[in-house]
Amino acid sequence: MRRHAMRKIAAAVCLASAIVLPGFVQARAVTLNTELKSYRGNDAYLAFYLTDANGQYQSTLWVAGKKAKYYKHLRDWARGSGLNSSEFDGVTGASVGSGQTLKVTVELADALIDAGYEIRVDSAVEDKREHRAEVKVALTSQGAGKSASGSGYIDAFSYDL
Amino acid sequence: MLRQLHSLPGLLAALLVMLLALSGGVLSVNPALERLDAKVPAAGQVSVAELAGRVAHYYPGAEQLQRSPSGALIVYYSENGQAGAERIDPLTGQGIGTYAPSEFSTWVKDLHRSLLLGSTGRAVAGIAALVMLLLSISGLALLAKRLGGWRQLLRPLRGGFSQRWHAEVGRLVVLGLLLSALSGIYMSAANFELIADGMQREPDFPQTVDPGPAAPVASLAALRATDLNDLRELVYPNPSDPGDVYSLRTAQGDGYVDQASGALLSYQAHDSARRVYELIYQLHTGEGLWWLGLLLGVSALSVPLMSITGARLWWLRHQAMPRLAHNSAAQWADTVILVGSENHSTWGFAKTLHDALHQSGLRVHTAAMNQLASEYRHAQRLLILTATYGDGDAPASARQFLARLTKTTLPPGAGFAVLGFGDRQFPQFCQFAKVTETALLERGWPRLLALETIDRQSTQAFARWGNAVGQLLGQELALVHKPVRPRSQSWQLVERVEYGAQVQAPTSVLRFKAAAPPGNVAWLKRLLGASTLGHFEAGDLLGIVPPGSPVPRFYSLASGSADGVLEICVRKHPGGLCSGFLHDLPLGARMDAFIQPNPDFRPGSGKAPVILIGAGTGIGPLAGFIRNNRARHPMHLYWGGRNPASDFLYEPELNRYLADRRLSQLNAAFSRVNDCSYVQDRILADALHMRRLIEKGAQILVCGSREMAKSVMQALDHVLLPLNLNVLTLKAQGRYREDVY
Incomplete structure (x- = not known):
């Protein structure tokens, strides 16, 4: 059985000032579509974040899962964000169950698209293995709408610009 | 009060508590099963580095190494983009089978923790743990009260089937249930972040790492210094990131290990909150303490028995109470009737009085003497109907009355009257009623009517007392009491053994069989395998209503239904109505009688002499x-x-x-x-x-x-x-x- 969860948020994703143009910033809504595989176990915690081409953490897009004490299992993201709550304030929601679909819309500066950035997803399920960067896709206009599969709990991931 | 505190939550939450206990019981087996499977090396025999080195040989794509509290080791790895998980031998590092947590166990665990209802269910489960705590403590207090004090808790027990099993099993498992409930409450509170569990404190990611090339895992100093039995989890660095490190969790603390130098970085020992959490988690789940897990499981499995016998006890008590219609609340009533009764016959009279007073337009509150309230705001009169137990003692429903009396106040102008029930044949006739009246007088309350006594349930005497109460109220009060008797059964005399004629004490041992009921019923009963005797035990009472008197006489039974006969031993008293009737009863003749259980009078459990x-x-x-x-x-x-x-x-x-x-x-x-x-x-x-x-x-x-x-x-x-x-x-x-x- 599949359920669809639709969440819209208007949280602007802050980035390091070096890549944000001073003054006028063009923002754009990006929808993240994630479909989980069917597995036995509790709901999955997922972290969606942006890295540069070298895999260096840039910013958090969305965290599915509300208990901060489990965030350390989203390992690469935890390392990159240093688990500073200022990194993920206002961009968290419920964890996602087996076979469910998560659809969230976040806002992103235009300048980040086609600029060599990647969207990555870390995942973890209680008493099961954790996956770092089980999804890695380039953030480009061309890549929008194209589905990628994950190596862990994620069956399919895509983003719409 | 204590009893309500025990039975009400017990009844309301019985199903919920049973569900949690049964699922917990099923889960309790897991630590023992895991322990059976796991091979645990001696302390100091294998280091984490040694094992990781061997694992690297079989699983070059190893990403994570986990050790369960029972000692089972699991490696998570990737091979050609495929994720895998296997159980490994702690000595050789070789795989011994795919790791796939049992779906059934996962399901039961989810049921136990959240009733499969997510966060709401977790809250409900936490409340169920609170109920369990309340039931254990109130049950223990009730048992202590029944046995005469906390030090007497291990004394032998008496009572009917449900009562005895409920108490016997209860005291056997109560420690286990208390531990489960308390640790469950703690874990629920930690889960809802009401209590700090120290899980959030994470070591900081190291700022600088050794720039040198990665060394083989088996050579890393920090891992060589860690005994395998202390390992919780080792996460390998990201192979594509030379700046990444191993992260190491042990029983004592967490930190990182440099993949070039092997140094332990940013190590942080567990704080006391974390240690407390882990200890309590272990006590609750039995993980790593398989024997405790099994003990807790066994005590959890007793919960259905406790629930069912408890519900039955409540039902029996409830059934034994006469139904009182229009019973006003204590603080609203103008007339309060308090009842001291050993075997409920006084309750019958109280009900007649209650109904008549209600008919006269009064607001009447009727309760057991033990339920004496601390005040009765609108009371004008307190009417006490009490029997006497044994040698002038308080009957069961009045044992706490005198102690509570000192704390009770009546509104000014309110007065009392006491009516005693008893049998004039005995010395100390209506003694407890006298004691009660004296105590009320000492309290300084006005006496509305002098103490009256009712001999052998005399309905005439009761009606006379009703007239007196009526005069007090300024209206006619007709108390017509029809005693309700338990359903009686027909018995046939089959044997008589006579003694004592020469010493002026003619005494007979009489044995009866249940007289066959009308044809169809007997056939049906045989078909259903039901005993025609009903259930009774030696020490129970046989109530016989002799011809010529409406009042039953009671004889102690010398046999139980298992003996197949009903046996009593009766001495003929000169002029005795019932003993005369029984002595003259010819063999084969029938009589009607009912059985009144007397579970307090029989040998207690245990091997004591x-x-x-x-x-x-x-x-x-x-x-x-x-x-x-x-x-x-x-x-x-x-x-x-x-x-x-x-x-x-x-x-x-x-x-x-x-x-x-x-x-x-x-x-x-x-x-x-x-x-x-x-x-x-x-x-x-x-x-x-x-x-x-x-x-x-x-x-x-x-x-x-x-x-x-x-x-x-x-x-x-x-x-x-x-x-x-x-x-x-x-x-x-x-x-x-x-x-x-």
């Missing part, structure tokens, strides 16, 4: 107890008769019981022989032996006439003196029970 004391027909239930002593517990009988040649009741049976050791010792005293002696003389003469039995935890059951019971009590007080004990103490401990008449 039993001292049986009686005289005359008091031998009846005692002989029944000995006959049923199949476990051959030590039983010592002290009995008094008149002349061994004439009224040695049950003599052949007792000799047989002595021979097959159902009876350990028989001390018979006779009063109409040359060296005349009474049963109390035998007790005094045997004081040394008696004391030894009491020291072994012996319980004493006394059956016979009131005078005999009094003399026995005096003799025993004398015997007990060197032990710093007396009969009252034994009574409070439930080790001294009487059935006197």
Whole structure:
């Protein structure tokens, strides 16, 4: 059985000032579509974040899962964000169950698209293995709408610009 | 109050608590099963580095190494983009099978933690743990009260089937249930972040790492220094990131390991909150403590039995109470009726009074004397109807009355009247009613009516008292009481053994069989395998309503339904209506009688010795107890008769019981022989032996006439003196029970 969860948020994703143009910033809504595989176990915690081409953490897009004490299992993201709550304030929601679909819309500066950035997803399920960067896709206009599969709990991931 | 605190939450949450207990019981087996499977090396035998090195040989794509509290090791790895998980041998690092957590276990765990309902369910489960705590504590307090104090908790128990099992199993498992409930509450509170569990404190990611090339895992110093048995988790660095590190979690703390230098970085020992959480988690789940897990599981499995017997006890108590319509709240009533009753017959009168007063337009509150409130805001009159138990004691529903009385206030102008119920044949007639009246007078409350007494449930006397109450109210009050009797059954006399004619104490042992009910019913009952006898035990009471009197007479049963007959021992009293009727009853004739359970008067559970004391027909239930002593517990009988040649009741049976050791010792005293002696003389003469039995935890059951019971009590007080004990103490401990008449 599949359920669809639709969440819209208007949280602007802050980035390091070096890549944000001073003054006028063009923002754009990006929808993240994630479909989980069917597995036995509790709901999955997922972290969606942006890295540069070298895999260096840039910013958090969305965290599915509300208990901060489990965030350390989203390992690469935890390392990159240093688990500073200022990194993920206002961009968290419920964890996602087996076979469910998560659809969230976040806002992103235009300048980040086609600029060599990647969207990555870390995942973890209680008493099961954790996956770092089980999804890695380039953030480009061309890549929008194209589905990628994950190596862990994620069956399919895509983003719409 | 305490009882309500126990039974109400118990009834309301029974299903929920049962569900949690059963699922917990199923889960409790897991640690033991895992332990059976796991191979645990000795401390210091294998380091994490050694194992990781061997694992690297078989799993070059290893990403994570986990050790469960039971010692099972799991490696998570990737091979050609495929994720895998295997259990590995801790000595060789070789895979021993795919790791796939049991779906059933996962499901049961989810059921146990959240009833499969997510966060809401977790809250409900936390509340269920609170209920379990409340039930354990209130149950323990009730049991302590019943057994006469906290130190007496391990005393033998008496009571009907449900009562006995509920208490017996309850005290056996209560520690396990308390531990499960308390740790469950703690874990629920930690989960809802009401209590700090120290899980959030994470070591900071190291700022700088050794720029050198990665060294083989087996050579890393920090891992070589960590014993495998202390490992919780080792996460390998991201192979594509040379700046990444190993992250290491151990039983003592967490940190990172540099993949070039092998140094331990940013290590952080667990704080006390974390250690407390882990300890309590372990106590709750039994993880790594498989034997505790199994013990907790066994106590959890008792919960359905506790729920069912508990619900049955509540139902029986509820059934025994007369239904009172229009019972006003204590704080609203203008008339308060309080009832002191041992076996509910006084309740019947109270109900008649309650209904009549309600008819007259009063707001009436009726309750047990034990439920005396601390105030009655609108009360104008307090009417107390009470029986007396034993030798002037308070009946069951009034035992706490006098203690509570000191804390009760009545509005100005309110007064009281006491009505006593009893039987004039006995000394101390209506003694507790007198005690109650004195206590109320001492309280300084106005007496509305002088103490009246009702002899042998006389409905005329009750109606007269009703007139007096009516005059008080300024209106007519007609109390027409129709006693409700338990459903009686027809019994057929099949055997009579006669004794004592030569010593002016004609006594008969009478045996009855259930008279066959009308044809169809008997056939149906046989088909259903039901016993036509019904269930009763030696020591229960047989109520017989003799022709010519509406009041039932009670006889102690000398047999249980398992014996296949109903047996009583009856002495013919000159002019005795019922004893005369029974003595004249021809063989084959029928009589109607009902059974009233008397679960307090029977040997308690356990192997402690039993001292049986009686005289005359008091031998009846005692002989029944000995006959049923199949476990051959030590039983010592002290009995008094008149002349061994004439009224040695049950003599052949007792000799047989002595021979097959159902009876350990028989001390018979006779009063109409040359060296005349009474049963109390035998007790005094045997004081040394008696004391030894009491020291072994012996319980004493006394059956016979009131005078005999009094003399026995005096003799025993004398015997007990060197032990710093007396009969009252034994009574409070439930080790001294009487059935006197």
